[in-house]
Amino acid sequence: MFKRIGSTLKASLAGSFLVANVLAICSGMLPVALLKLSVPQGAVRRWADRILNHLAETWIAVNGWWMALVQRTRWDVHGVEGLRRRGWYLVNANHQSWVDILVLQKVFNRRVPFLKFFLKRELFYVPIIGLAWWALDFPFVRRKGGKKGRGLDLATTRKACDRFKQIPTSVINFLEGTRFSRAKHAAQGSPYRHLLKPRAGGLATALGVMGERFDALLDVTILYPQGVPTFWDLLSGKVREVVVRVRELEIPKDLLGGDYEADPAFRARIQAWVQSLWVEKDHFMDELTRQFAAVAVHATEPGA
Numbered sequence: 001m002f003k004r005i006g007s008t009l010k011a012s013l014a015g016s017f018l019v020a021n022v023l024a025i026c027s028g029m030l031p032v033a034l035l036k037l038s039v040p041q042g043a044v045r046r047w048a049d050r051i052l053n054h055l056a057e058t059w060i061a062v063n064g065w066w067m068a069l070v071q072r073t074r075w076d077v078h079g080v081e082g083l084r085r086r087g088w089y090l091v092n093a094n095h096q097s098w099v100d101i102l103v104l105q106k107v108f109n110r111r112v113p114f115l116k117f118f119l120k121r122e123l124f125y126v127p128i129i130g131l132a133w134w135a136l137d138f139p140f141v142r143r144k145g146g147k148k149g150r151g152l153d154l155a156t157t158r159k160a161c162d163r164f165k166q167i168p169t170s171v172i173n174f175l176e177g178t179r180f181s182r183a184k185h186a187a188q189g190s191p192y193r194h195l196l197k198p199r200a201g202g203l204a205t206a207l208g209v210m211g212e213r214f215d216a217l218l219d220v221t222i223l224y225p226q227g228v229p230t231f232w233d234l235l236s237g238k239v240r241e242v243v244v245r246v247r248e249l250e251i252p253k254d255l256l257g258g259d260y261e262a263d264p265a266f267r268a269r270i271q272a273w274v275q276s277l278w279v280e281k282d283h284f285m286d287e288l289t290r291q292f293a294a295v296a297v298h299a300t301e302p303g304a
Contacts, residue, residue: 010070011236017066018235025059026128033135049167052135053114060109063102071237075107079246083111088164088213090206090251091115091172093220094195094281096180098231099239100222104172107244112218113168118202137163139171141202161209170218171210173203175274180228194285198278204260204270211256219247219277221284225292243288 029052036048067073083089089112093104101117108115114136121140124130134140139161164171175198178184190197207214223243233239255273258266 007236007238011232014066014070014235014237017069018063021059021062021066022129022132025055025062026132028055029132029135033131036135046167049137053167056114056132056136057109060105064106064109067102067106067234070235071239073239074241075244076241077107077244077246079244079248080107080111083108083218083246083248084215085110085112086168087112087215088168088210089113089170089216089218090203090210090214091170091218091220092175092203092277093172094180094222094285095174095176095178096222096224096228098179099224099229099234100179102234103222103242103244104220107220107246108170112170115170115172116164117172118174161206164210165213171206173206175199175203175278192278192282194289195278195282198274200267200270200274201260203274204255204258204267207251207255207270208258208260211251211258214251217249217251219249219281221245221281221288223285223288223292241292243292245284245288 032048032051032055036045036052039045039048091104091108091112093100105115116136116138119133119138119140124134124140126133161171176196177199178196180194180196184196188197221244223245224239224241225243226240229239252269252273255266255270258270260267260270
């Protein structure tokens with residue numbers, strides 16, 4: 001259908017599908033969200049949470065439909081077999097583009113509980129979507145400088161994570177805290193080739209509050225062999241290949257239930273664990289990059 005349509009028109013149509021999907025799902029969420037607001041505890045709230053999560057999963061499925069409609073993307077995904085929809089997962093991924101979020105949602109939709117992201121508090125005020133995020137119990141966190149500000153941030157995160165004990169949940173945290181770019185990488189003096197320096201605070205707080213609940217850490221590596229796409233690239237049908245690798249890892253017992261702010265020894269253990277994960281991920285991204293570069297060279301050779 002879209003083969004002969006220009007990229008701008010294709011992006012406009014895809015964007016229209018996306019907006020219509022948001023409006024339709026958010027309209028369905030509104031009465032359930034108001035019920036949840038008026039009855040904040042007990043069986044009614046748990047019922048409302050299940051309905052809201054079902055609507056959110058439907059939103060993701062519709063997004064997958066229009067993404068497939070505008071482009072023929074090759075999805076190379078490994079490691080999602082055996083995951084449980086009724087489990088509790090802590091999800092960690094590298095972060096390169098806004099496209100990562102739709103990729104993660106598509107890969108994990110209806111395989112694990114609906115993904116909950118840490119969001120800046122200011123995003124609560126985004127029209128329509130902010131209300132949906134609130135209804136779905138996305139954790140809104142403050143990001144202020146200084147020691148006092150850091151405490152407020154972690155306290156808000158702790159309160160949000162505490163609610164996740166009531167219903168199977170996947171909590172995702174981008175350890176880098178922002179999207180990777182070469183400029184940010186150089187400014188940080190990052191010791192990793194493909195990654196920014198990790199920030200362990202949000203992950204540590206999730207482990208401190210919900211550690212005993214989590215069945216595993218899902219360590220996700222995302223690679224775009226043809227180059228990191230922008231959101232416009234996604235809308236206009238220019239994402240040719242997405243590579244996703246998922247590792248299900250046991251969370252060390254000594255990292256469960258600690259206090260990242262008050263316990264220096266616990267903080268040191270978390271940071272050492274995160275750094276070891278980051279070293280492994282950086283090496284793995286090296287291997288994946290070389291592997292897919294070799295495949296691309298082979299494909300261009302005469303007779304291939």
